[in-house]
Amino acid sequence: MKVVILAGGLGTRLSEETTIKPKPMVEIGGMPILWHIMKIYSSYGFNEFVICLGYKGYVIKEFFNNYFLHRSDITVDLKNNKVTFNDSDAEPWTITLVDTGVNSMTGGRIKRIQKHIGNEPFFLTYGDGLSDVNLLELLSTHKKANKLLTVTSVQPNGRFGALNLSETNEVLSFLEKPKGDGSWINGGYFVCEPEVFNFISGDESVFEKEPMENLAKGGKMQAYLHHGFWKPMDTLRDKVELEQQWDSGSAQWKIW
Incomplete structure (x- = not known):
């Protein structure tokens, strides 16, 4: 199965980083978050990717076009104009990079890559969210449900610490990152049947x-409830938290 990744947004809340690069290229542990997402899929054997480009998409093209250069030791023979790659560390990926328009909405980007998918089911996710979701269980849930779309549903932590107060305002307990209000939200990591394309109009369509x-x-959508780790990189604070997890060796999304 192919994996479609939406990587064309502006990432305005990470403007400290995204003035010079697209959001999926913001680095965690020295590698773009896009690479981390691809490693998650690859760890389950899904190695064929279609990446929807938009804002500063050329940065993503240049990264993968020069992947050996980024991931290898090299010997440069100036006299003979020759470069030798030593101990290259390259993944077994096939990557199709598609310009889907700078101003296209999420649905429009998906519609534009239809010809690269054909009449087959495919994975779909955003280029800024990390998770330890079990992709095989997700796919199994999708097949059993016999729906056109399965969405991974998550319950994110709250942004602020929660206080449990007595009638006299004594703090009885404190929880730094409580669960939200109990609602299940869209966490990305979709499985789509090709018929999903029929529900999308043009570039202005928001998926x-x-x-x-x-x-x-129409009763054509299923939820896969994920109780494990999930975190989007929406703000600089999110990036710092993900960096801290990676640097401490406790990155829960690192399942490879």
């Missing part, structure tokens, strides 16, 4: 609006 709303109304 999370009419397409998903209509799929749900």
Whole structure:
């Protein structure tokens, strides 16, 4: 199965980084978050990727075009104009990089890569979210449900610490990162049947609006409840937290 990754957004809340690069190229542990997401899929044997480019997409093209250079020791023979790659550390990936428009919405980007998918089911996710989701269980859930779309549903932690107070405002307990209000939200990591393309109109289509709303109304969408780790990189604070996990050796998404 192919893996489609949406990597064309602006990432305005990470403007400290995204003025010079697209959000999926912001690094965690010295490698782009996009690479981490691809490693998650690759660890389950899914190595064929279609990446939807938009804002500063050329940065992603240049990264993969020069991947050996990024991941290898090299010997440069100036006299003979020759470069030898030593001990290259390259993944077994096939990557199709598709310009899907700078201003296209998520649905429009998905629609534009239809010809690269054909009449087969495919994975789909965002280029800024990390998880330890079991992709084989996700795929099994999708097949059993016999729906057109399965979405990984998560319960994110709250942004702020929660206080449990007595009637006299004594703090009885404190929880630094409580669960949210109990609602299950869209965590990405979708499985799609090719019929999903029929629910998307043009570049202005937002996948999370009419397409998903209509799929749900028609009883064609299933949820896979994920109780493990999930975290999007929306802000600089998120990036710092992910960096700290990686540097401490406790990165929960590192399943490879």
